Amino acid sequence: MNLKIKCIATFFSVVLIACGGKEEKKKDGIRLQQEKTETTIEAPSDTGTPASQRIELDNKGVGPITSVTLDAEIDEALAVKGKEVYEQMCLACNKPDKKYIGPAPKGVLERRSPEWVMNMILNPQGMVTEDPLAKDLLQEFNGAPMANQGLTEDQARAVLEYFRTL
Amino acid sequence: MKKVNYITFAFIALATVFAGCKEQGEKSTGALSSNAAERVYVEPGKYDEFYAFLSGGFSGQLAVYGIPSGRLLKVVPVFSQDPEKAYGYNEETKPMLNTTFGFIPWDDTHHPDMSQTNGVLDGRWIFMNGNNTPRVARVDLSTFETAEIMEIPNSAGNHSSAFVTENTEYVIAGTRFAIPIPQKDMPIKDYKGNFKASLSFLKVDQESGNMDLSFQIRLPGFSYDLVHPGRDKSHGWVFMTTYNTEEAHTLLEVNASQNDKDFIAAVNWKKAEEYIKEGKFTTEKVDYAHNVYDEDTHMATSTIKNEVRVLDASTLPGLVYFLPTPKSPHGVDVDPTGEYIVGNGKLSADLTVHSFTKMLDAIKNEKFDGEAYGIPILNFEDVLGGTVKQPGLGPLHTEFDGEGNAYTTFFISSEVVKWKVGTWEILDRKPTYYSPGHLSIPGGNSRKPWGKYLLAMNKITKDRYLPTGPEVSQSAQLYDITGDKMELLSDFPTIGEPHYASMVPAELIQSKSKKIYRLDENKHPQATISDANVKVEREGKEVHVYMTMIRSHLNPDNIEGVKVGDKVFFHLTNLEQDYDVPHGFAVIGAENSELLVMPGQTETLVWYPKKVGVWPFYCTDFCSALHQEMSGYVRVSPADSNTELTWSLGD
Numbered sequence: 097m098n099l100k101i102k103c104i105a106t107f108f109s110v111v112l113i114a115c116g117g118k119e120e121k122k123k124d125g126i127r128l129q130q131e132k133t134e135t136t137i138e139a140p141s142d143t144g145t146p147a148s149q150r151i152e153l154d155n156k157g158v159g160p161i162t163s164v165t166l167d168a169e170i171d172e173a174l175a176v177k178g179k180e181v182y183e184q185m186c187l188a189c190n191k192p193d194k195k196y197i198g199p200a201p202k203g204v205l206e207r208r209s210p211e212w213v214m215n216m217i218l219n220p221q222g223m224v225t226e227d228p229l230a231k232d233l234l235q236e237f238n239g240a241p242m243a244n245q246g247l248t249e250d251q252a253r254a255v256l257e258y259f260r261t262l
Numbered sequence: 263m264k265k266v267n268y269i270t271f272a273f274i275a276l277a278t279v280f281a282g283c284k285e286q287g288e289k290s291t292g293a294l295s296s297n298a299a300e301r302v303y304v305e306p307g308k309y310d311e312f313y314a315f316l317s318g319g320f321s322g323q324l325a326v327y328g329i330p331s332g333r334l335l336k337v338v339p340v341f342s343q344d345p346e347k348a349y350g351y352n353e354e355t356k357p358m359l360n361t362t363f364g365f366i367p368w369d370d371t372h373h374p375d376m377s378q379t380n381g382v383l384d385g386r387w388i389f390m391n392g393n394n395t396p397r398v399a400r401v402d403l404s405t406f407e408t409a410e411i412m413e414i415p416n417s418a419g420n421h422s423s424a425f426v427t428e429n430t431e432y433v434i435a436g437t438r439f440a441i442p443i444p445q446k447d448m449p450i451k452d453y454k455g456n457f458k459a460s461l462s463f464l465k466v467d468q469e470s471g472n473m474d475l476s477f478q479i480r481l482p483g484f485s486y487d488l489v490h491p492g493r494d495k496s497h498g499w500v501f502m503t504t505y506n507t508e509e510a511h512t513l514l515e516v517n518a519s520q521n522d523k524d525f526i527a528a529v530n531w532k533k534a535e536e537y538i539k540e541g542k543f544t545t546e547k548v549d550y551a552h553n554v555y556d557e558d559t560h561m562a563t564s565t566i567k568n569e570v571r572v573l574d575a576s577t578l579p580g581l582v583y584f585l586p587t588p589k590s591p592h593g594v595d596v597d598p599t600g601e602y603i604v605g606n607g608k609l610s611a612d613l614t615v616h617s618f619t620k621m622l623d624a625i626k627n628e629k630f631d632g633e634a635y636g637i638p639i640l641n642f643e644d645v646l647g648g649t650v651k652q653p654g655l656g657p658l659h660t661e662f663d664g665e666g667n668a669y670t671t672f673f674i675s676s677e678v679v680k681w682k683v684g685t686w687e688i689l690d691r692k693p694t695y696y697s698p699g700h701l702s703i704p705g706g707n708s709r710k711p712w713g714k715y716l717l718a719m720n721k722i723t724k725d726r727y728l729p730t731g732p733e734v735s736q737s738a739q740l741y742d743i744t745g746d747k748m749e750l751l752s753d754f755p756t757i758g759e760p761h762y763a764s765m766v767p768a769e770l771i772q773s774k775s776k777k778i779y780r781l782d783e784n785k786h787p788q789a790t791i792s793d794a795n796v797k798v799e800r801e802g803k804e805v806h807v808y809m810t811m812i813r814s815h816l817n818p819d820n821i822e823g824v825k826v827g828d829k830v831f832f833h834l835t836n837l838e839q840d841y842d843v844p845h846g847f848a849v850i851g852a853e854n855s856e857l858l859v860m861p862g863q864t865e866t867l868v869w870y871p872k873k874v875g876v877w878p879f880y881c882t883d884f885c886s887a888l889h890q891e892m893s894g895y896v897r898v899s900p901a902d903s904n905t906e907l908t909w910s911l912g913d
Contacts, residue, residue: 183792183793183794184781184782184792184837185781185837185839187793187794188793188810188812188815188817188837189813196912197814197815238888239887239888240813240814240886240887240888241813241886241887243812243813243838243839243840243843244839244840245839245840246778246839246840247839
């Protein structure tokens with residue numbers, strides 16, 4: 097009986113936490129101006145710049161990719177292959193040039209290292225738990241975690257090449 | 263008066279409990295060494311050692327448990343619709359339940375039997391019978407989905423089914439109820455001599471697992487109760503019990519229990535194959551449905567087939583022999599060497615065991631005691647291998663542990679009895695709670711049992727669990743059989759009524775278990791494998807919604823231009839490619855069920871919009887922190903409106 101009560105209590109507290117978190121995010125239309133500012137203060141961790149705008153070209157992220165060399169020339173054939181993979185596996189959440197469920201990949205290599213991008217694709221779970229920048233991005237994007245779409249390293253590399261064409 | 267009854271009942275119940283205590287107390291060596299709890303406790307996050315596949319009986323499903331914990335891992339829908347998984351409700355799986363009687367949403371499942379290679383259970387497929395509207399199903403153990411259902415023609419009461427030969431050459435299905443073949447309008451009292459039975463041989467393709475009704479053997483109109491294909495030395499034969507050799511058509515309880523002996527029918531299926539090759543069959547016109555689920559298109563198709571090749575046991579010598587077996591034998595079980603054929607005569611005081619070697623000798627030397635409908639009856643004494651004397655009351659089924667021991671369930675005296683194959687001496691007995699039917703030992707029906715555990719499946723639980731109104735669950739009881747004496751470890755409630763169960767070491771299945779369906783292999787004609795292809799199309803009164811699902815949105819989530827009187831097809835594709843991220847789909851007022859779409863899979867739900875308004879749909883499987891947001895609206899306009907067909911997400 098006690099255990100049951102505990103379970104119920106735990107369940108409710110989880111629900112409450114979830115609801116609480118959600119309300120902070122669920123801003124726009126009806127929410128009060130004050131609360132809005134409150135959330136924007138909370139979101140960024142250190143610098144005050146939103147995670148999506150931060151430039152961290154030295155951060156390679158957490159995951160299987162430790163080194164990627166990009167040729168000066170874009171490999172068009174590889175980019176075409178990458179676009180194909182992207183449209184099947186990624187498009188539902190990431191539009192090429194506008195913020196959607198997740199950030200837009202357009203211009204991502206001006207802010208991120210190629211390794212970081214590939215690790216985010218290949219190891220999203222590890223990234224949002226261990227990489228501080230990915231953690232902040234999760235916050236900024238409503239707590240919607242990036243899905244692991246099971247891409248191979250070759251597929252992720254092709255997607256990266258496609259990002260260079262955007 | 264009623265009160266007295268209750269008191270009497272309570273007294274009996276108490277006496278039973280005390281008797282139970284006494285039994286336990288005598289045999290156990292005390293709390294310190296009896297740590298049964300530790301032996302069935304599987305730590306959180308750890309796996310069970312064995313899979314157990316239990317028939318769901320009148321639930322029509324297959325239940326998958328972990329052993330020794332008794333944790334329910336999955337219920338696989340087979341012969342009954344399952345709204346949880348949309349089996350038999352979505353457009354893709356409806357054809358699975360098609361028969362020549364129409365769409366049949368229920369059946370009574372009895373005997374799950376696993377595929378074998380060289381006489382060893384191999385973890386590829388489970389075959390299982392539908393008793394009522396005769397069917398045999400195949401469950402794929404890489405997906406735990408029903409992959410195929412074959413209706414059996416010329417059959418009624420598909421009980422002695424579906425049993426697998428040593429190399430999965432055939433799945434064998436017999437008939438419990440004799441019927442006129444072909445069916446016709448005739449008086450029931452003319453049963454005797456006119457009603458017939460069938461034994462069907464379903465050939466299995468070793469690559470795909472697909473079944474083909476290869477041939478049937480026509481048999482006299484007895485009730486064929488259970489089947490056990492020969493093992494090892496008796497491979498090539500199949501044994502089946504009979505009752506009602508009296509051919510009674512009414513009050514069977516009395517009239518089918520008149521003969522001192524019924525038969526075990528020994529069928530030489532290698533001989534049957536020869537007769538087929540020689541063309542000694544007749545081709546009969548029949549109708550039966552063959553339903554196959556295609557894993558690439560995520561869709562089932564149902565085909566009606568029209569012919570079956572039939573061999574007549576009464577006219578083809580050497581095909582079938584009858585072994586006299588006392589008193590309405592129920593189970594028939596062949597030991598791992600294939601030498602001994604145990605007849606569990608349910609009304610007999612003793613267990614009768616036939617010898618395969620003696621049987622061959624009796625056939626060779628024509629030691630016949632007569633014939634029935636042209637089929638030779640072998641001399642009882644000449645085939646008898648041994649007798650287990652007075653083991654208990656109401657023997658039903660026997661399994662083997664691979665160490666020369668046999669274990670038999672006794673329905674009336676509620677116990678499992680361990681005895682020695684060859685010496686026929688009784689080694690141990692343990693009570694069950696109560697009235698066991700089948701029992702199962704990992705590999706215990708094959709050439710290579712793994713032993714270790716025994717699962718007794720009980721028909722009656724009465725006082726074993728907290729009461730739940732008049733209907734209480736059946737149960738399974740787990741025994742440790744590693745020692746000289748069996749030890750009861752635990753019992754757990756089951757879904758429906760478990761009949762037979764198949765148990766195998768987990769590693770046979772675990773490593774092959776599929777985690778996702780690959781999007782790039784999805785060949786469903788209505789799949790939307792890229793968000794770029796999301797669309798809504800109207801074809802007359804039919805509206806097709808090509809929708810995708812991924813954490814945490816449905817695309818499109820706003821649909822307008824649907825009208826009252828339309829038939830809306832929601833074709834949902836789950837774009838996830840990660841393990842354990844199914845998404846559900848439900849829409850208000852749907853007459854069928856939800857969908858539960860696995861990663862990479864496509865499923866279709868039909869919806870009839872009946873009321874004007876704006877109606878929600880949503881994901882039913884808590885998929886992410888933003889699961890509650892995974893929803894949308896469909897606007898339903900009057901039938902004569904001009905609302906334009908539009909769809910969108912996030913605009």
